[in-house]
Amino acid sequence: MTYKKDHFEGEKWVYSDEIETSVENPEKTKNILQSIGMELLVTVAVQKTIYIFGACEIILEDVDVLGLFLEIEYQGSDPYNKVETIKEEMRKCIYDLQLEVREEENAGKPELLLRSGFLKRNK
16 A cells, blocks of 8 residues: 655646555455545556666556556655655666656546546546
8 A cells, every 4th residue: 555645846746755555454454444434536457567776666567548657766765865866866767777758647547547538436
């Protein structure tokens, strides 16, 4: 399970702080979330393959309906690193791996799925 706190400059997403943990019992976790008033918005079906390259985690994602995504996350542990320093490290990983990438998406997979018109909100 992942909690993400998004950071924006105006309307543009810049980065997210993430807190992640494993879920031992998905059904109980679902019941807890429903018990505190959360409602299911959308289900994202994704297969991930994860690689480590330097300070970067390279994630290849095959998302049902949306297709293939490449996600790069910084795995450094220095809490004093500035966002631009971290982004530069990530750009270095992209360059060193000789990857061609397009502009970052300014939306998460749930939003992209809802925008696609393929899905309606789960009820």
